[in-house]
Amino acid sequence: MDESSREKRSPVKLEKTAPAEAALRASDADRDRTADILREALGEGRITAEEHAERVGAVYEARTVGELEPLIRDLPLPDRPAPAAVTRPYDASVRPGGEPAENLIAVFGGATRKGRWRVPRRTNAFALFGGVEIDLTEAVFEQREIVINATAIFGGVEIKVPENVTLRSTGTGIFGGFEVKVSEAPDEGAPVVTVMGFAIFGGVEAKPKRGKRLRNLRARA
Structure with a gap:
């Protein structure tokens, strides 16, 4: 040895x-x-x-x-403090924080989340030679700030949000595309969806879906 x-x-x-x-x-x-x-x-x-x-x-x-x-045992560890939390409860009376994240994994296949569903504070989307679709246009927002951590490697992640939701991005494309149509909702109380992560020889796309709006910004199922 x-x-x-x-x-x-x-x-x-x-x-x-x-x-x-x-x-x-x-x-x-x-x-x-x-x-x-x-x-x-x-x-x-x-x-x-x-x-x-x-x-x-x-x-x-x-x-x-x-x-x-x-x-990460064989990798150097960065000497920096843990990142501060980026989310806060949208309506504390609805549900306390700390719920688990939802994981959508597509490896040589596909994963889809759409329709009427409760959006968790954090969703992890991982696509490897596959595709993940996340449609928030009919979803129920119980938190004001939502984080989607998207990773696309030789694959793709597609995210659709209502028109009256704030959309932000902190992602990076490495030999790939990380395209988020950043927009600010006119209503200060509107949910905020932040898309983070990276794409390597793949693509992450997030944009509002025309004609789809949240009728009640504090909707409950």
């Missing part, structure tokens, strides 16, 4: 994560921080696009902190 192999298998980093901590349920923030480390590693050439796709898929399927640690 060569020296580099021994370094990768070294138990030193594992000792930093106590068994009790490893068994903790992973939060959306934990998954997002892990995905950010993988994205930076891809941009720096530390891992290939194939390795990145495999690991990111595992990130959003991980249930515990211990399942996330091996995915």
Whole structure:
């Protein structure tokens, strides 16, 4: 066994994560921080696009902190504080925060979410040689701020929102397109949908659907 192999298998980093901590349920923030480390590693050439796709898929399927640690064990960790929460309850009387994110995964296939459905505070969309469609035009918004974390690798993610909803973007295209038709709703109380993530040899598209409007900005199912 060569020296580099021994370094990768070294138990030193594992000792930093106590068994009790490893068994903790992973939060959306934990998954997002892990995905950010993988994205930076891809941009720096530390891992290939194939390795990145495999690991990111595992990130959003991980249930515990211990399942996330091996995915970045061989990568340098950035020395920065955890990002602040970007969402707040739209109507605290409807439902408390902390509900789990919804994961839509399309690998050599498709995944669709549309019709009358309750939009969670966070939705993770992952497309690898496949397509994900998210239609919010008939959805029920129970939070004012919604985050959609979209990752498209040799695939596509399409997002449709009502015309009177604010649409924002913090995504990036790497040999791909990340096209979000940013718009601000005239009503200050309108829901805000932020699309984040990245596209590699793929595409993420988000835009308002003409003729579709939320009739009640505080609609409840």
